[in-house]
Amino acid sequence: MALHRVDLRVRAFNARAIRCYLSCGFRHEGVGREAALIDGEGHDDWIMGVLDHKRLRETDRRRSQDVA
Numbered sequence: 001m002a003l004h005r006v007d008l009r010v011r012a013f014n015a016r017a018i019r020c021y022l023s024c025g026f027r028h029e030g031v032g033r034e035a036a037l038i039d040g041e042g043h044d045d046w047i048m049g050v051l052d053h054k055r056l057r058e059t060d061r062r063r064s065q066d067v068a
Contacts (some may be wrong), residue, residue, distance in 0.1 A: 006049065011043055021048050026049060
């Protein structure tokens with residue numbers, strides 16, 4: 001797929017997922033304040049995105065070199 005942009009939302013407290021997305025080339029673009037209501041408590045969302053499918057391929061290439 002020739003994607004130009006991929007974005008996602010992740011709960012701000014999900015540090016493990018955030019580290020994973022950052023290592024895949026995503027960047028923090030903003031915060032959805034109290035975007036999720038969980039057990040009656042508001043939680044922030046991180047909005048993350050990556051531009052240009054080439055960047056995703058470069059990340060895959062780097063990751064495969066780390067494994068080898």
